[in-house]
Amino acid sequence: MNVMKVETADLTNAMRALGRAARTAATQLAMTDGATKDNALRAMAAELRLRGADILAANAADMSEAKAKGLGAALLDRLMLDAKRVEAMAKGLEEIAEQRDPISRVLSEWDRPNGLKIARISVPLGVIGIIYESRPNVTADAGGLCLKSGNAAILRGGSESARSSAVIVECLQAGLRAADLPIEAIQTVPTTDRAAVGILLSMHDLIDVIVPRGGKGLNERVAAESRIPVIMHLEGNCHTYVDGDADFEKARTITVNAKMRRTGVCGATETLLVDRRVTALIPTLIDDLIKAGCEVRGDDAFQAADSRVKPANDADWDTEYLDAIIAARVVDGVGEAIEHINRHGSKHTEAIITENPSAADRFLREIDAGILIWNASTQFADGAEFGMGAEIGISTGKLHARGPVGCEQLTSYKYLVRGTGQVRP
């Protein structure tokens, strides 16, 4: 018991030292010009390529431990790195370097009748704590985005990817060193002890924002424990609605892509809604999905259309499968589609397939979600696909950032007021 207490105190001290070092680095980063940050990002990319073999060796060790522990195929796929994925990490950092500097931009400026000149300029958030699960590439993306936006990062990856992430962070810190920036700008929590997360969430004097990037359990823990503001990445219970005025070929290709391109991403469609006016399309849609390897759980109309369809129950409408399963039902036009989505959706990404602009406008206007898509796949919900270079997650909250969180979303602002001696009457 006594020993445990000492260990916890030691861990708290270690974590707070990490936080203080991050705060000091953040102060320096806030003053760093864009070119220096971009040099660091390019040096990081070069180092990742140079140490590709080390990264793959560390990842192989992570993978064999994960297999021994019996991790599922989806998790193993997230954890696995190969030469292509290492190159993608390096390229991602170079793409972040190509983005414009999000800091010290004049967001707006105006003069007041009393002569005061007011400007709103972008500034970094400060220190960002990022808690994520198995994917080691998040280490590079998150570190790179935080640096670009002038923030210090404290990364807490999953224990499964600890070895891989450690080598990746060495590469990131080598890039910082090459640009004469403090290596404390990107740090990792030096233990896989789960208590470290609790300590992190309590460090509201040293951390400005927490970004949880994981499953429900992590999100609930963060919501319950953190007194630090959070940019929340919640589940994506996304819908594709095939309207009565849909182009049938678009509906077919988009539906299969939205569900099956990758089933484990948050922008994957989980529920298919079909307008009652085009129930004739249902057998083909079902057949396409089943041929692509998808289980279909449908309402009465879907079950009647194809005997391979399983019955959907109430819980299906609220489930983010992240798997090759889709819930499907008929609705009475765009109105009922909107109603269904506003009730069951998670405010992430919703798509309508239609050639009718007024139905599309209504869908885009009346649904409360971060991303609304007309005639394209929900799988485009992604910072890189939006042209942001990379993302740290997709925000399902309404405060601060919504949708893909790229480097511009990791900034705050301050007002500069320039006077000539004005006092307030």
Added chain:
Amino acid sequence: MNVMKVETADLTNAMRALGRAARTAATQLAMTDGATKDNALRAMAAELRLRGADILAANAADMSEAKAKGLGAALLDRLMLDAKRVEAMAKGLEEIAEQRDPISRVLSEWDRPNGLKIARISVPLGVIGIIYESRPNVTADAGGLCLKSGNAAILRGGSESARSSAVIVECLQAGLRAADLPIEAIQTVPTTDRAAVGILLSMHDLIDVIVPRGGKGLNERVAAESRIPVIMHLEGNCHTYVDGDADFEKARTITVNAKMRRTGVCGATETLLVDRRVTALIPTLIDDLIKAGCEVRGDDAFQAADSRVKPANDADWDTEYLDAIIAARVVDGVGEAIEHINRHGSKHTEAIITENPSAADRFLREIDAGILIWNASTQFADGAEFGMGAEIGISTGKLHARGPVGCEQLTSYKYLVRGTGQVRP
């Protein structure tokens, strides 16, 4: 005991009914055009003028109860309404109506190489819960700002101002009715029971954002209890720094105004910092302040300059007096001023008085605060003074809104993605 439980359950039910009604109203408000909202705002202003006598009578009852309870002079001043203050409320609503509609604005738009057209458009936050203390005019400002930004408001004012606020809300609801908008767009918590605040903070499915506008106790309670995102209005421990290159007359008038114009506002200066190069100015600065009725608590240099100066202790540098007291010390130039402010300030509003542009630039760049002022009074920290029409508070947080929170800060955004059948490779 049993009775208490029943009461709590009743209160919870009543609060949740309030929340559901607000949610329904918010859905309608989100679709309401700007002209209709502005008509409602002008009708509210007209109703406030029409019912001025009722408001003053209700306020007189609030005031006499507050006096009987022994409330302090500063609180009584905040609570007190007169014809001029009622007119100011009405005028404030008309000024909010004059602002451009913050909703459905295209914030940015761009095309992707694959032909997807992406637009980011402003949307309301949804339902906003506002918890504030004695000032009844907050009722009109907050209700008006929420309406303008398409949000439903649940207002929870201080028990001292309950009668005044009730009549003001009747006026606001009359304005909503005149514009055919649901009166549930602006509701008040129907009890002064403190348990209602706890229930409000727990309604994360029905309320999107909490705005606490009160003292430390309220802020701490909200931080501890709320799982709803918060736009935090914390204390304003603001500084005025007189640089070695200051214009002496500007320094004198600004210092007295920044401290003494109104001592109870969050933008009032609480600490005066003077550059060691201009210690010769200190006796005059002290004399100005004391003549204006201010107590000066100084370091050794200030005490040596004037025998009326009391010694400042460590706690003074961290204190928001909200009173006719100022802490004062000498610093070694702009560098030490920045260091002092970044250690002791509350990230609210900080001012430098100097004719030296590079000292000003450094001060404005290196201090982490919502508002940085050069050669003007910190008392300009105010949404109306910024040209925002009104404000719901001054945010000292970094997420979402920083500085004055006007109607534009009460919005979120969503992405609209328009395609022609694109699927993701």
